[in-house]
Amino acid sequence: MRTLALDIGNTAVKAGCFEGPALREAxxxxxxxxxxxxVRRWQPEHVIVASVAEEAALRAEELRELVAGxxxxxxxxxxxxxxxxxxxxxxxxxxxxxxxxxxAAGLRPGQATLIVDAGTALKCDLxxxxxxxxxxxxxxxxxxxxxxxxxxxxxxxxxxxPAADATIPLTGDSTTGxxxxxxxxxxxxxxxxxxSQYQQxxxxxxxxxxxxxxxxxxxxxxxxxxxxxELVLLGLNRILAYHVVK
Numbered sequence: 001m002r003t004l005a006l007d008i009g010n011t012a013v014k015a016g017c018f019e020g021p022a023l024r025e026a027x028x029x030x031x032x033x034x035x036x037x038x039v040r041r042w043q044p045e046h047v048i049v050a051s052v053a054e055e056a057a058l059r060a061e062e063l064r065e066l067v068a069g070x071x072x073x074x075x076x077x078x079x080x081x082x083x084x085x086x087x088x089x090x091x092x093x094x095x096x097x098x099x100x101x102x103x104a105a106g107l108r109p110g111q112a113t114l115i116v117d118a119g120t121a122l123k124c125d126l127x128x129x130x131x132x133x134x135x136x137x138x139x140x141x142x143x144x145x146x147x148x149x150x151x152x153x154x155x156x157x158x159x160x161x162p163a164a165d166a167t168i169p170l171t172g173d174s175t176t177g178x179x180x181x182x183x184x185x186x187x188x189x190x191x192x193x194x195x196s197q198y199q200q201x202x203x204x205x206x207x208x209x210x211x212x213x214x215x216x217x218x219x220x221x222x223x224x225x226x227x228x229x230e231l232v233l234l235g236l237n238r239i240l241a242y243h244v245v246k
Contacts, residue, residue, distance in 0.1 A: 001245070004044035005236035006035065007096060008051035009119065012212075016233030017042045021106075021241070026230050032062065039066045048240040050074040050095035050232075070244055074099065074236060082106075082242045084132040093135075096232050097125050101133040103235030104208050107228065112202040115231065116191055119211035120144060124194045128202065137194065142213050145183045164216045188220045195222065 005016040014028045015038050027038065039047070046069040063071055076085070076093040083102050087093050096117070104113045105127050117123040118141060125136035140148065142161055150158035159179055162168075168185060172178030199205045209218060210231040218227050228234070 001046070002042060002044045003237055003240055003244075004039060004042060004047045005233045005240065006047065006049045007099070007232050007236060008049065009096060014230075014233060016230055016237060017044070018237045021237065023230055023234065023237070026233060036063070036066065039063055045069045046072070046240055046244045048072045048074055048236045050099055050236055052094045052096050070240075072240055072243055074239060079239065080242065081239050083127070084130075086132045086134045088135075094123075097123055097136075098133060099232045099235035099239065100210060101125055101127050101235065102238050103228070103231040103233075105131055105133075106234065106238045107208070107231075108206050112205045114195060114198050114205055114207045116194075116207060116209045116225075117211040117231075118142070118187075118191075118209065118213040118217050122187065122190070123211075124191070124198075126198065126202075139190070141211075142183060142187055142216070145187070146179065149179060149183070161213070161216060164219070168220075184220070188217065191217070191221060195225075 001020060003018045005018065007014040012028050013030045013035060014026065015030055015035060016026045017024045044067060047063055047067050049071065074095050076095055076098045077091040081102055083105050085098065100115050100117055104115050110129055112129045113127045115125045120141050122139045122141045123136060126134045128134060146159050149156050156179065159176060168180050169177050170181060170185060172181040195207055207225045208231060209225050209227045210229060214227050214229060
């Protein structure tokens with residue numbers, strides 16, 4: 001069965017083309033027209049659409065004439081999922097957070113897992129071994145931290161993240177170096193602190209890293225963290241299969 005998962009985020013639209021549970025191809029930064037072209041080329045039987053954007057660049061009804069089967073709009077508050085949702089306010093829960101949790105539970109069934117999603121925001125989310133999503137934490141992502149330091153000060157420059165293999169000094173000997181040390185090393189320490197606290201509570205905890213800055217952070221974080229770039233798409237496809245596979 002061919003399916004398509006669409007993740008409409010704060011800064012980009014991502015698409016995943018699946019055959020059964022296998023991800024065959026993925027693309028990010030797509031326009032609405034490019035998504036429609038993917039649909040025409042891939043010809044999915046069913047589609048799932050999830051959005052965290054206030055004004056979505058693409059809506060499910062725009063694909064109706066191109067898809068014969070179900071077009072599922074994923075809502076954390078109302079869509080049934082193969083996971084228990086322990087979040088106290090599911091109507092405020094971001095679709096990407098819950099989809100990533102479903103993806104993590106599918107990759108690590110029966111095991112406690114911490115998902116670190118390093119995107120526009122930095123999110124840590126917990127799935128316990130009994131298959132329950134509990135929630136987690138939300139903080140500013142790397143680029144947001146750099147923009148905030150520039151926006152809310154008078155003289156600090158606006159920096160872009162360096163290359164993934166760049167060396168970030170612990171002690172910055174320039175304003176640029178000091179900013180990068182504070183943002184990058186501070187974020188790494190923050191993630192490491194969360195991991196340590198969760199591991200104390202949940203022995204055997206596994207950690208999955210995803211999001212746009214995952215590759216940048218991967219080499220700077222403790223070992224035994226597995227990078228799964230398309231975790232949200234994997235979770236969305238698993239949710240879609242839960243609804244359409246009999």
